[in-house]
Amino acid sequence: MRAVRLHEHGGPEVLRYDEVPIPEPGPGEVLVRVHAVGVNPPDWYLRDGLTNLPPETRPKFSLPVIPGTDLSGVVEAVAADVDGLSVGDEVFGLLRFPSFDGSTYAEYVVAPASDLALKPAGIDHVHAAGAPMAGLTAWQFLIELGHDHPSPFQAAQHRPVPLGANMTVLINGAAGGVGHFALQLAKWKGARVIAVASGAHESFLRELGADEFIDYTKSRPEELVHDVDLVLDAVGGPDSKRFLRTLKRGGSQFPVFFGEFDEEETVKLGVTVTGTQVRSNGAQLAELGRLLDAGTVRVAIDSTFALADARAAHERAARGHIQGKIVLTVA
Template identity: 40%
Template sequence: MKAVSYRAYGGPEVLEYGELPKPKVGPDSVLIRVRAAAVNPVDWKAQAGYLDPMLDAVFPVVPGWDVSGVVVALGADTPEFQVGDEVIGYVRKDVLSGGTFAEYVAAPVRTLARKPAGLTFEQAAGLPLAGLTAYQSLKAAGAGEGDTVLVHAAAGGVGTFAVQLARHLGARVIGTASERNHDFLRSLGAEPVVYGEGLAERVRALAPEGVDVVLDLVGGGVVHTSPEVSAEGARLVSIADGDVAALGGRLLWVRPDAEDLTALAHLAEQGVLSVEVAEVFPLEKTADAQRLSAGGHTRGKIVVTVD
């Protein structure tokens, strides 16, 4: 099969496009013919070796955890799916090895849900990891109706889902973003503010009593502004800064969860969630897709398609 892989840690330059063996299918997995795979920052961070303390790499590594595609073969015990089913998945395994930037990926059924009707394969590929991160972050924070939620990096891949999900829960949303993305955030139902110096004052101007929930989706120390903008008893969740624990919050690492992913798929089918696709690359241009992702200024998802 055609695949993108790397044989040593490094940047986009270590990626190779070529032939690799088709993956074997375990008893609780299915084989997916990949139609699209989304790029996430964790892909190039893992490729650079940042996850080495927690995940072993089995070289050559095919990167990628997000996928949309079609089931073409079944494991010995996979009653959840049939050949021909269109599926999406956050296919994170216990090692870095057989990822989604390939013609085929073997995916445990615990990582999969049915593809939302009405979404293209490109849109659907952008839903799993980022959508689950937003969904599980809001769940961990106990966000709900009447809350004021501050979302850092609200126009990013995770942030756009967090805004939509929080609004669906009945929360008021304040989102940080560059000025060029403010109209976009307003279209999602958020009240935008510019990040950077003076952020706490700008948030307090919108929410004088403080916010009830803070989601740090960007890192870089923004979590330390939380005491200045939070109401008493506010809940703080970060996906990017371990200092959150010292502030009484939670560091969240998104988990594959078929039930949560199915819930997201249903919300997408109902029109509650839209998926913003920033740019699409062919599989052989995955390195270029990574470079764009690493730039950090993309609105929505970067997607790789497999012909």
């Protein structure tokens, strides 16, 4: 089969289109013929050698490695001990995360059956492949954590805040993969949503249900907004702390990518900062799948590239301002 592999770390040019053996499923696994692959930030973190992660949080891996975690495809073979999945089933999933052993940039992938859900019949493989990591990140931050594994970035377990009609949620990076799912899930729960993104995304985010839009290239959200109940910062990082001043006392901030916060400041403001690390979860993905099937939540596709053109997909990602998801298609 053909697969994209990394033999060394570096820029998009190190992604190589190789011939490799088709893997065989072990206990608890199925073989999936891949139709589409979602592209996610951990794919380029791996390509770069995980240099942006603290050394103690870096998963172990060895080169050459096939990147990728998200897929949509069709079950080709099933281990004898697997129940609930059959040859011919259309499935989607986030594989083996937070390890980097998903290996989805390939024509065939072996997947733990517990990481998969049946693909919603109402959407195609491209849209299904765009959902797992970004959708489960939004779900585990906002709706239900779904596991008791500790986060490598904080001692306390993350606890989502119950969302409802009396809540105002600010979402920074609202047009990206996690952001556009978070916006739709918050609206599903009845919250009022303030979306922060660049101006080009305003009509897209209002279509998804944003009640208010802030173009961060023209205004500073932290100077315009006050007394919100929850900030979900899908960008995160060192600048995330600027959103603390938008929160009311008792409010919470969820940085998706770990940030730098002063505990003294958060105590003084009376706010909570908490996050988690997304984990594979087929059962939660099935719940999200029902919302996708009903049209309650939709997957926006920024662009698609053939698997052989993974380099171009990573170059697109590096340019930023992504609206929804980048997806690789497998012939």
